[in-house]
Amino acid sequence: xxxxxxxxxxxxxxxxxRLAALxxxxxxxYYVDHMAIIDYQAGDGWQEPxxxxxxxxxLHPAAAVLHYGQxxxxxxxxxxRDDDSVWLxxxxxxxxxxxxxxxxxxxxxxxxxxxxxxxNELVELERDWVPVGENExxxxxxxxxxxxEPYLGVREANTYRFAVIATPAGPYYSEPVKLWITPNYTRAxxxxxxxxxxxxxxxxxxxxxxxxxxxxxxxxxxTDGAEHKWVEECGTMNIMFVTDDGQLLTPSxxxxxxxVTRESILALAAEHGLEAVERPISVDEVLDGVESxxxxxxxACGTAAVVTPITGFNSPDRGVQTVAxxxxxxxxxxIRQHLVDIQFGRAEDKFGWTRKVG
Ligand SMILES: *Cc1c(COP(=O)(O)O)cnc(C)c1O
Numbered sequence: 001x002x003x004x005x006x007x008x009x010x011x012x013x014x015x016x017x018r019l020a021a022l023x024x025x026x027x028x029x030y031y032v033d034h035m036a037i038i039d040y041q042a043g044d045g046w047q048e049p050x051x052x053x054x055x056x057x058x059l060h061p062a063a064a065v066l067h068y069g070q071x072x073x074x075x076x077x078x079x080x081r082d083d084d085s086v087w088l089x090x091x092x093x094x095x096x097x098x099x100x101x102x103x104x105x106x107x108x109x110x111x112x113x114x115x116x117x118x119x120n121e122l123v124e125l126e127r128d129w130v131p132v133g134e135n136e137x138x139x140x141x142x143x144x145x146x147x148x149e150p151y152l153g154v155r156e157a158n159t160y161r162f163a164v165i166a167t168p169a170g171p172y173y174s175e176p177v178k179l180w181i182t183p184n185y186t187r188a189x190x191x192x193x194x195x196x197x198x199x200x201x202x203x204x205x206x207x208x209x210x211x212x213x214x215x216x217x218x219x220x221x222x223t224d225g226a227e228h229k230w231v232e233e234c235g236t237m238n239i240m241f242v243t244d245d246g247q248l249l250t251p252s253x254x255x256x257x258x259x260v261t262r263e264s265i266l267a268l269a270a271e272h273g274l275e276a277v278e279r280p281i282s283v284d285e286v287l288d289g290v291e292s293x294x295x296x297x298x299x300a301c302g303t304a305a306v307v308t309p310i311t312g313f314n315s316p317d318r319g320v321q322t323v324a325x326x327x328x329x330x331x332x333x334x335i336r337q338h339l340v341d342i343q344f345g346r347a348e349d350k351f352g353w354t355r356k357v358g
Pocket of ligand 1: 233
């Protein structure tokens with residue numbers, strides 16, 4: 001494993017301050033005292049991995065990330081179990097996806113073992129920041145990489161910075177949301193960056209979220225870039241439909257983000273009496289199914305909220321439609337609980353998904 005040098009902070013958070021933060025962490029409000037950093041230099045490769053005090057960075061105003069948006073990220077969580085051990089959930093899937101994202105954005109490729117070592121080292125050092133598991137609290141980890149080279153020409157950068165920061169995350173109540181089916185915007189197009197976890201996709205999505213809010217919805221249901229006909233995903237989450245004849249339907253991979261939560265839930269479907277089916281799904285099929293009752297449950301899934309019940313849709317063509325009686329469905333709640341129980345070590349980990357830290 002890579003050797004990380006450690007420079008300890010001279011101003012650690014006091015126990016009292018940390019406990020106060022963990023009592024009501026919210027999300028992204030507090031950060032652990034250290035971060036992991038690995039710099040990359042073309043010709044030289046990845047430099048010495050280090051853990052340093054959390055602090056601001058000096059960045060040249062011409063740094064390529066500030067102008068042309070070469071940036072990618074990941075999101076995963078560390079969970080504290082009843083026996084006080086700390087675990088990660090399928091971190092190697094995040095490491096592999098980070099490689100794919102880097103390649104798509106023409107960035108330096110971080111070896112998967114360096115990604116995993118960075119996450120492990122930081123969590124081990126900061127394990128006091130992993131909240132106790134009651135109420136499903138966790139430590140959210142944000143690995144990311146930017147093009148740091150000061151250069152205003154348009155080409156891939158020669159220097160990159162990879163870092164991992166961490167923020168305690170409170171009980172994430174998966175508030176049910178309604179989805180706005182926008183006729184005006186697309187998140188991804190064939191050949192575009194939809195399959196990469198890059199900041200630019202999010203920058204491009206915010207105006208559509210504003211449009212969703214103006215139409216009484218919490219989030220956007222993205223459709224395909226060519227016809228606005230096929231369902232894609234929710235922008236920070238993948239989408240799934242439960243049918244009345246026992247299928248768990250989700251759009252095939254292609255221009256959507258390949259979620260770890262999506263993949264995991266598809267693997268668990270059979271244990272909930274559902275047949276997992278990945279195929280193209282049209283907006284009409286969904287809205288007809290919601291109207292007729294053929295689709296009694298809809299939910300979105302991703303690391304942050306695990307599973308978010310979708311209780312309705314709004315679209316210019318068909319107006320507001322409610323899924324079943326507008327409350328979270330039974331399978332939705334069962335699947336969410338099952339996944340969270342695996343993550344916290346309360347349910348059997350048949351697929352070998354969890355990794356102990358330290
Ligand atoms: C991160 C992300 C997801 C969810 O992926 P998980 O690995 O399950 O957290 C879904 N869609 C988009 C666009 C994302 O960026």
